[in-house]
Structures are given as structure tokens and as C-alpha cells.
Amino acid sequence: MKNKEKVTIYDISKRLNISAATVSRALNNNPKISEKTRKLVAKTAAEMNYKQNRLAQALKKGRTNNVGVIVPYINRSFFSSVIRGIEEELTPHGYHIIICQSHEEVANEAEQINALLNTQIDGIFMSVSKTTQTTEHIKKIQEEGTPLVFFDRKIDVPGVSSVVLDDYKAGYMATDHLIKEGCRRIAHLSGDINLEIYKNRFEGFKAALKDNEIEFNPAYVIQTSSKIESGIQAVEELWELEQKPDAIFSAGDYAALGAIQELKSRKINIPKDVCVVGFSNEPFTKYMELPITSMDQTPQMMGKIAAQVFLEQVKEDKTISVEKRVVLPPELFIRNSSNRKLINLENAV
Amino acid sequence: MKNKEKVTIYDISKRLNISAATVSRALNNNPKISEKTRKLVAKTAAEMNYKQNRLAQALKKGRTNNVGVIVPYINRSFFSSVIRGIEEELTPHGYHIIICQSHEEVANEAEQINALLNTQIDGIFMSVSKTTQTTEHIKKIQEEGTPLVFFDRKIDVPGVSSVVLDDYKAGYMATDHLIKEGCRRIAHLSGDINLEIYKNRFEGFKAALKDNEIEFNPAYVIQTSSKIESGIQAVEELWELEQKPDAIFSAGDYAALGAIQELKSRKINIPKDVCVVGFSNEPFTKYMELPITSMDQTPQMMGKIAAQVFLEQVKEDKTISVEKRVVLPPELFIRNSSNRKLINLENAV
DNA sequence: TTTAATTAAGTAATCGATTACAAAAAAAAT
DNA sequence: ATTTTTTTTGTAATCGATTACTTAATTAAA
Numbered sequence: 001m002k003n004k005e006k007v008t009i010y011d012i013s014k015r016l017n018i019s020a021a022t023v024s025r026a027l028n029n030n031p032k033i034s035e036k037t038r039k040l041v042a043k044t045a046a047e048m049n050y051k052q053n054r055l056a057q058a059l060k061k062g063r064t065n066n067v068g069v070i071v072p073y074i075n076r077s078f079f080s081s082v083i084r085g086i087e088e089e090l091t092p093h094g095y096h097i098i099i100c101q102s103h104e105e106v107a108n109e110a111e112q113i114n115a116l117l118n119t120q121i122d123g124i125f126m127s128v129s130k131t132t133q134t135t136e137h138i139k140k141i142q143e144e145g146t147p148l149v150f151f152d153r154k155i156d157v158p159g160v161s162s163v164v165l166d167d168y169k170a171g172y173m174a175t176d177h178l179i180k181e182g183c184r185r186i187a188h189l190s191g192d193i194n195l196e197i198y199k200n201r202f203e204g205f206k207a208a209l210k211d212n213e214i215e216f217n218p219a220y221v222i223q224t225s226s227k228i229e230s231g232i233q234a235v236e237e238l239w240e241l242e243q244k245p246d247a248i249f250s251a252g253d254y255a256a257l258g259a260i261q262e263l264k265s266r267k268i269n270i271p272k273d274v275c276v277v278g279f280s281n282e283p284f285t286k287y288m289e290l291p292i293t294s295m296d297q298t299p300q301m302m303g304k305i306a307a308q309v310f311l312e313q314v315k316e317d318k319t320i321s322v323e324k325r326v327v328l329p330p331e332l333f334i335r336n337s338s339n340r341k342l343i344n345l346e347n348a349v
Numbered sequence: 350m351k352n353k354e355k356v357t358i359y360d361i362s363k364r365l366n367i368s369a370a371t372v373s374r375a376l377n378n379n380p381k382i383s384e385k386t387r388k389l390v391a392k393t394a395a396e397m398n399y400k401q402n403r404l405a406q407a408l409k410k411g412r413t414n415n416v417g418v419i420v421p422y423i424n425r426s427f428f429s430s431v432i433r434g435i436e437e438e439l440t441p442h443g444y445h446i447i448i449c450q451s452h453e454e455v456a457n458e459a460e461q462i463n464a465l466l467n468t469q470i471d472g473i474f475m476s477v478s479k480t481t482q483t484t485e486h487i488k489k490i491q492e493e494g495t496p497l498v499f500f501d502r503k504i505d506v507p508g509v510s511s512v513v514l515d516d517y518k519a520g521y522m523a524t525d526h527l528i529k530e531g532c533r534r535i536a537h538l539s540g541d542i543n544l545e546i547y548k549n550r551f552e553g554f555k556a557a558l559k560d561n562e563i564e565f566n567p568a569y570v571i572q573t574s575s576k577i578e579s580g581i582q583a584v585e586e587l588w589e590l591e592q593k594p595d596a597i598f599s600a601g602d603y604a605a606l607g608a609i610q611e612l613k614s615r616k617i618n619i620p621k622d623v624c625v626v627g628f629s630n631e632p633f634t635k636y637m638e639l640p641i642t643s644m645d646q647t648p649q650m651m652g653k654i655a656a657q658v659f660l661e662q663v664k665e666d667k668t669i670s671v672e673k674r675v676v677l678p679p680e681l682f683i684r685n686s687s688n689r690k691l692i693n694l695e696n697a698v
Numbered sequence: 699t700t701t702a703a704t705t706a707a708g709t710a711a712t713c714g715a716t717t718a719c720a721a722a723a724a725a726a727a728t
Numbered sequence: 729a730t731t732t733t734t735t736t737t738g739t740a741a742t743c744g745a746t747t748a749c750t751t752a753a754t755t756a757a758a
Contacts, residue, residue, distance in 0.1 A: 008714055019738045024715060034736060054467050055413065056714035059404045059743050066447075066468070075429035084424060087450065096464060098415070099448045101436065115445060118403050119415070228636070257636055264638075287577070287606055289613075289638035357744055368708045373745060383706060405744035408713050 007050045016044055027052070058120065067310070068116035070100045070109060070126040072153075077282050078299050079127065082151055085303020086125060093311065095122070102129040110137035123147040123310050128155050130192050147313040151306045152297070153197055161313065161324040163306040165297045167197045170330035171204025174249045174277045174295055177332060179212050181275050181340050183247030187220040189234050189259065191251040201251045201279065220245055224255040231258025239266065246274055247338075253278040253285055253294055260290065260337065275338035291335035298328055356399045365393055376401070407469065416659070417465035419449045419458060419475040421502075426631050427648050428476065431500055434652020435474060442660065444471070451478040459486035472496040472659050477504050479541050496662040500655045501646070502544055510662065510673040512655040514646045516546045519679035520553025523598045523626045523644055526681060528561050530624050530689050532596035536569040538583050538608065540600040550600045550628065569594055573604040580607020588615065595623055596687070602627040602634055602643055609639065609686065624687035640684035647677055 009023040016023070018037070026033045026041035033041075044050075058064040069086060071079040087097055098121065100112040109129050116124060117140065124141055127150065135157050141148045142159060150162035178186050188205050191198035202221070209216050222237055224230040234255065238245055250256035256278030260270060268274055270290060278285055281296035309324050316322060358372040365372070367386070375382045375390035382390075393399075407413040418435060420428040436446055447470065449461040458478050465473060466489065473490055476499070484506050490497045491508060499511035527535050537554050540547035551570070558565050571586055573579040580599065584607075587594055599605035605627030609619060617623055619639060627634055630645035658673050665671060 006714090010714080020715080021717075021739080022737055024717085025737090028716085032736065037736080051467055053408075053469065053714050055404055055408045055469050056743085057716075059402070059408055059714085059745095060716045062743080064404065074423075075426060075433060077424060080424035080429055083448075084450070096447055096449075096468060098445055099432075100445075101433070118400055119445060120402065120404050284633035284636055287633055288636070355744090358746095359744080369745080370709080370747075371707055373747085374707085377746085381706065386706080402744050405713090406746075408715095408744085409746045411713075 006053070007045075007048045008053070009050075012041065012044055012048060012050060015048070016040065062120075063122055064120045065094050066096050066098055066119065066121045067123040067125065068098045068100060068112070068119075068121045070102055070112050070116075070124065072102050072104045072127060072129050074099060074101050078152075078280050078297060081299035082127075082303040082306070085300035085305075086307045087303075088300075089304045089307035090311075104129045104131060106131040106133070106137070113137050113141060117141065117144050117146065121146065122314065123149070125149050125151060125306055125310065127151055127153040128195075129153075130195060133194065147310055149306045149310050149313075151302055153195055155196070159323050161309050161322075161326075163302055163309060163326040163328065165197070165302070165330055166327045167200035167330075168204040168207070170279070170295045170297075170332075171201035171249070171251075172208045173204075173330060173332050174201075174279070175205045175208035176212070177293070177334065178247040178249060178275050178277060178338060179208065179214070181247070181271070181338055183275050184214055185217070185220065185243060185245045186214070186247040186249055187222065187234075187238050187245035189222050189224045189231060189248060189250035189252070189255045191224065191226065193223065198251050205249060224250070224252065226252040226254045228254050228258035228261070231255035231260075232262040233258075235259045235262035235266075248274065248276045250277065251279050253280045253282040253292065256292055256294070256337075257284070257288075260292065271336065271338050271340050275340065277332075277338050281333055286333070286335065290337055293335045293338040294333055296331040296333055298331065302328060355402070356394075356397045357402070358399075361390065361393055361397060361399060364397070365389065411469075412471050413469045414443050415445050415447055415468065415470045416472040416474065417447045417449060417461070417468075417470045419451055419461050419465075419473065421451050421453045421476060421478050423448060423450050427501070427629050427646060430648035431476075431652040431655070434649035434654075435656045436652070437649075438653045438656035439659075453478045453480060455480040455482070455486070462486050462490060466490065466493050466495065470495065471663065472498070474498050474500060474655055474659065476500055476502040477544075478502075479544060482543070496659055498655045498659050498662070500651055502546055504545070508672050510658050510671075510675075512651055512658060512675040512677065514546070514651070514679055515676045516549035516679075517553040517556070519628070519644045519646075519681075520550035520598070520600075521557045522553075522679060522681050523550075523628070524554045524557035525561070526642070526683065527596040527598060527624050527626060527687060528557065528563065530596070530620070530687055532624050533563055534566075534569065534592060534594045535563070535596040535598055536571065536583075536587050536594035538571050538573045538580060538597060538599035538601070538604045540573065540575065542572065547600050554598060573599070573601065575601040575603045577603050577607035577610070580604035580609075581611040582607075584608045584611035584615075597623060597625045599626065600628050602629045602631040602641065605641055605643070605686075606633070606637075609641065620685065620687050620689050624689070626681075626687050630682055635682070635684065639686055642684045642687040643682055645680040645682055647680065651677060 009020045013020040013023045023041050026038045069083055102109040106129055132155055138157050148160050152164055154162040154164055190202050193199050206216055222234040224234050248259050256276055260276055263274055278292045278294040281294040285292040285294045305326055358369045362369040362372045372390050375387045418432055451458040455478055481504055487506050497509050501513055503511040503513055539551050542548050555565055571583040573583050597608050605625055609625055612619055612623055619625055627641045627643040630643040634641040634643040654675055
């Protein structure tokens with residue numbers, strides 16, 4: 001694998017007997033260069049197979065046209081879709097995306113931030129990990145003057161823009177939907193309350209109960225992790241109760257799936273006896289034999305908007321700090337796991 | 350957002366009244382620097398909040414410690430898992446990963462390659478798109494002397510290393526499993542035969558039939574795309590036949606899922622009447638009410654090994670071109686969609 | 699005590715592109 | 729024909745770190 005000598009603007013300038021400055025300007029379509037020279041340089045550059053060294057350019061310009069994205073995990077449908085949204089929006093602007101995973105560890109998160117800052121990225125997008133309680137590592141980003149945009153999972157840091165779902169409303173909508181299906185004893189499989197998103201979903205859940213004059217029962221709230229097993233356990237726990245729930249609103253799809261599996265193995269009919277609603281609209285929810293009702297977070301849209309917020313930020317004067325907070329509306333995809341009307345319809349046939 | 354002045358080695362050298370060269374050497378733990386100076390520099394650098402400018406370093410050293418990964422789609426479980434494997438292996442070596450998507454378009458692929466080469470990445474990992482028939486854009490990578498490793502989907506380019514699944518064996522195993530379950534009229538939902546992987550799965554399928562003295566019936570082969578609808582259509586087509594199949598080996602999980610949905614809606618019992626095997630071991634296959642038998646491609650392992658191949662390559666003398674071809678063994682996860690013994694067992698209870 | 703060997707630090711070029719400033723060439727104005 | 733203006737190009741510094749080559753300082757050997 002021979003390392004072909006790299007062609008530089010100096011090689012072009014020697015060949016044409018002009019200065020490297022002229023070559024540089026010609027290649028950048030600087031209007032101060034005559035059309036004749038510009039075309040000649042362009043032609044020669046192509047002939048010599050010249051490739052601009054973006055490192056040198058970045059060093060000089062102070063911009064790399066790279067941005068970093070930090071997510072807990074890359075192989076979650078939600079996050080990869082957000083990333084795709086960011087990419088779609090930023091690629092046309094010449095940006096490249098460096099993806100990092102925190103694996104839900106704040107230590108990794110801090111390390112990734114450091115590495116990204118060292119690589120001189122032009123901006124950072126991030127969804128904080130579950131273990132992120134302090135903000136020092138995040139403030140470092142601000143100190144460097146690097147634009148930062150939180151998406152989905154944010155943490156309160158003054159001056160940082162964010163694009164999130166209206167999780168409160170989502171929790172409200174999901175619960176309200178269950179109530180409209182006739183459920184009254186609604187259990188909630190919550191996520192880690194340390195994360196704003198889960199807290200807000202929980203708050204929305206409570207608000208919907210209150211607005212419908214249903215008493216809130218703390219025994220119906222089980223904290224789960226986003227795992228199937230966690231959902232199974234939750235049902236085991238809930239079905240110990242005197243008054244069993246007639247609905248489950250899970251803050252995550254995996255826990256919802258586990259709950260459904262456990263309910264089925266107990267021969268409980270869904271949605272007749274118990275309605276189930278999940279959260280995230282993971283692809284599998286709609287492929288199930290019993291498709292699961294789930295809350296969509298419009299991840300790709302979230303990514304696109306986060307990218308737009310970033311673009312605005314770099315356009316603006318760096319000395320002015322503007323904090324922009326975008327809140328996206330959730331969308332409920334009602335499927336069989338909570339759709340009693342549909343079942344009645346089928347029975348009617 | 351004030352852009353704090355960047356601290357350079359010159360600032361440190363001025364502060365300590367030593368040369369920048371000494372600072373650089375001290376920071377790099379060069380043995381020619383006295384312990385005293387080394388410690389002093391380290392302390393001062395920390396105090397001044399010095400951050401190495403990796404651009405300048407990369408420009409000088411000719412290495413960026415960034416690698417590019419090009420995949421058709423990032424939000425496919427298989428690809429994101431491979432990426433995760435690459436990451437796990439490469440992060441300890443100080444590499445960062447730039448992820449690009451081709452969206453199955455060779456034009457995008459070429460563009461991404463160009464962009465990556467311009468950014469001076471130290472290596473490229475890629476899984477070619479379905480539309481990649483020519484290799485010119487790939488040869489560019491070689492011309493630059495940039496290490497390249499194909500994973501999963503490769504295309505024949507002399508001198509390029511690859512890490513792939515033994516798709517032939519996988520096809521053979523899947524088919525053999527179906528035969529062992531008593532199936533004789535096995536249909537194959539193949540993928541795009543232009544891709545080696547699908548061709549090999551198909552060949553393995555045929556070989557297993559032959560070895561078991563089952564005649565190959567071309568009517569039982571339907572080309573599908575990796576979509577649910579495609580699987581539904583395939584079953585519709587197959588069930589037009591006089592002799593309906595008693596098994597389906599799909600080269601993709603999504604088509605398998607579609608097939609199962611269609612079979613169920615036709616009240617065909619799985620696995621009693623028809624056994625179904627998918628491919629890729631997508632997460633949803635095991636979460637289904639009727640879990641789907643599927644071939645696992647050990648994606649994370651694939652990523653790790655691809656990374657190791659890359660690391661070997663950069664270690665070696667660049668003037669020697671070594672082509673390494675790794676073939677990984679597939680693993681069949683037998684689940685209810687093709688497990689008749691399990692069903693008999695259940696009935697026996 | 700002088701010389702040789704070793705260690706530590708400095709000088710300056712380099713990586714490749716950009717750009718402020720200067721200079722030359724061409725065109726326009728007097 | 730000369731001066732002014734405009735256009736085009738060149739010179740050289742710069743971004744920040746690395747490193748070949750020297751030089752200075754220290755230690756060991758004669």
C-alpha cells in the first residue's frame with residue numbers, strides 16, 4: 001500500500017509558476033483572481049489529483065466542520081434516528097458527525113467531551129446519561145466557547161439550548177387515552193426519576209389522573225429500567241396487590257413488552273382486562289402479534305431541529321449567548337394493546 | 350459565549366522561560382527531558398488548562414486518529430452493533446469514529462469516501478451498498494494508501510481485507526435445520542443477489558438441499574427486499590403454487606416477519622404446518638409472541654475483529670500490502686417459529 | 699585537570715493552507 | 729503622456745505541534 005505523495009498547493013504553484021497564495025485563492029473562488037488563472041488552476045488541480053488538506057485548513061481557520069454527538073447508546077432506535085436527523089440536516093452544510101457513546105456512565109461522558117474538545121469539533125449534541133448529576137464536565141464545553149445542544153435528555157445548565165419532547169404532555173396524553181378506554185386503576189412503570197424526561201412523564205400521568213378525578217395510588221407506581229425483565233417484575237409486584245390495575249402506562253417500550261409477556265402468561269386478556277401503553281415507538285411495537293400502543297418522540301425531527309438550533313448558533317456572534325429551548329409535541333400511536341374499540345369491532349364481525 | 354483564548358505550548362514555554370520544543374517533549378514524556386522539567390511542565394500545563402491541539406499534531410504527524418465507518422444505514426441493529434464493536438476495540442487505542450451512511454446509494458458512498466479522505470482519516474471500514482457494482486471509488490482509498498477493511502458486505506477488490514460471515518454455511522445450516530425438522534418443500538426468500546452475502550446464503554441453501562437429496566425447485570425462490578411487505582407478498586406468491594411449501598428460509602428477518610404475518614392471517618400453523626427461519630437475529634425476533642428462529646451474525650464480534658485487522662494493518666510497513674480475509678461462523682438461534690419438538694413437548698404436557 | 703561521553707535543552711524548519719499587506723500590472727482618467 | 733484607479737498577483741507571517749540538528753551543561757573517564 002504505497003503512500004502516494006500528497007499533492008499540495010505548492011506543487012500546483014510550482015507547476016504553473018505562480019504563488020501558492022494565488023492557487024489557494026483560485027481554488028476558493030476568490031473574486032480577486034482573474035477568470036483565466038482560476039480556470040487554469042482548477043484544471044491543473046484536477047489533473048494533478050489535488051485534494052485539499054482539511055487539517056491544515058482547519059488549523060488555520062479554527063473550524064473543523066466536524067460536530068460530535070454523544071448518546072447513551074447508539075443501537076437504540078430512538079438515538080440512531082435522532083442522529084440520522086442531525087446528519088441529514090448538517091451534511092448539506094459540509095459537516096461531518098463524530099458519534100460517541102456514554103454507555104450511561106457520566107465518566108465516559110466526560111471523557112468523550114474531552115476528546116471531542118481536543119479534536120476541535122465545531123459543536124456538540126448530547127443526550128445526558130442516567131448517571132449525570134453534576135455539570136462540571138458540561139461547563140467545560142461552554143468555557144471553550146463550543147456550541148452545545150441537548151436533545152431529549154437534558155440537564156439544567158444556563159445558556160445551553162435544548163430540543164426535547166413535551167414529556168409532561170406525553171405522559172398526560174397516554175394516561176388520558178387509557179382513561180378514555182375506560183381504565184380507572186392505571187399503573188405507571190416509571191423510568192429513572194433522576195432524568196427529567198421520566199419525571200415529566202410521571203407528572204403528566206398524575207395530572208391526567210387528577211383532571212379526571214381519579215385518585216393517585218402510589219402503590220401503582222413502579223420504577224423500572226428499560227429492560228424486558230424489569231417489566232415482568234413490575235407486573236409480578238403489581239399483581240400482588242388487592243386491587244389489580246386495569247391498565248399500565250410504561251415510560252419505556254421494553255418494560256411495556258415485558259409487562260405484556262407476563263400478563264399473557266397469567267392469561268390476562270389485553271386489552272380487554274388490561275390496557276398497555278408503551279413509550280418510544282420502538283420498531284418492534286408495531287411488529288408484535290399484539291401491536292403495542294406507544295408514544296412517538298419524532299426522533300428524526302428532533303435531530304433535524306437540534307441541528308437547526310446549532311446552525312443558528314454558529315451563525316450568530318459568538319460573544320452573544322442565546323439559549324433556545326424547543327419542545328416537540330408527542331404523537332400517540334394507538335394499537336391493539338390498548339384499543340378496546342377495535343376488539344369490540346372484531347367481535348362484532 | 351466567549352471564545353476563551355487557547356493555551357498553546359508557546360504560552361507555557363514563555364511562562365517557564367524554556368523553549369516550546371522542551372515543552373512539547375516534556376508533555377510527550379520524551380526521555381531526553383529531565384524529570385524535574387517534565388514535572389514542572391506538566392504542572393504548569395494543568396494550571397494553565399492547556400489542551401493539546403490535535404489538528405496541529407495531526408498535520409505534523411500525518412495521522413488524525415480518526416477512522417471512518419460507512420454503512421448503508423445506521424439504524425439497523427446489525428450495523429449499529431458492528432459499529433459498537435469497532436468502537437470498543439478502537440477507543441482504547443485513542444481512535445475516534447466518524448460514521449457515515451450510504452443509504453444504499455453508491456453515489457453517496459463515493460461522496461462519503463471523498464469526504465473522509467479529505468478529512469485525513471487513518472482508515473475506513475465499510476459495508477458496501479446494494480447498488481455498488483463498480484469499484485473506482487473504492488480504489489481511490491487504496492491510492493491514498495489508506496487502510497480499508499470491508500465487513501459483512503464486501504466487493505472484490507484485490508488487496509482489501511475483509512471480515513464477513515460465512516453466509517454459505519449460514520444458508521446451509523438454516524436449511525439443514527429445517528430439513529431436520531422434517532420439512533421437504535423449503536422456500537427461500539432471497540435478498541438482492543447482486544450482494545455476495547445473499548448469493549452465498551442462497552448457494553448454501555441449495556447445497557443443503559442437494560446433500561439431503563431434495564430437489565431444488567426454482568419456483569420456491571422469491572427475491573425480496575428487507576421489508577415486511579416484501580415477505581407478505583412472497584407468501585402470497587408462494588401460496589398460489591400447487592405444491593405449497595412447508596418451510597420458509599428467509600435471508601432477512603423483516604421479510605420473515607412479513608411472511609409469518611401473512612401465514613397467520615391465512616390460519617396456517619407455525620411451526621406445525623410451516624416452519625420459518627429468518628436471518629440477522631434482529632432484536633424483535635426474540636421478543637415476538639411467536640419468537641422467530643434466526644441466524645446470528647455476531648455483529649459486535651465482527652466489528653471487533655474488523656478493528657483488529659485494521660490495527661494490524663497500521664502497525665505494519667505501509668509499503669507491504671497484506672490482504673486478510675476473516676470469515677466468522679454463524680450461530681443459529683432456534684426459536685418457536687421452527688421448533689416442532691418444543692411444540693410437541695408443550696402438547697404432551 | 700583535561701578530555702570524552704552523556705544528558706538536557708534550544709534553534710529553526712516543517713506539516714499545508716490562509717490572508718494581511720505589499721507590489722506589480724493593467725485599465726481608466728486627466 | 730502621465731497620473732490615478734482598479735485588478736491581479738506575490739511575500740511572508742500565521743495556525744500549533746513536532747523533530748532533526750545543534751549547542752550547552754553535566755558527569756565520567758583518563
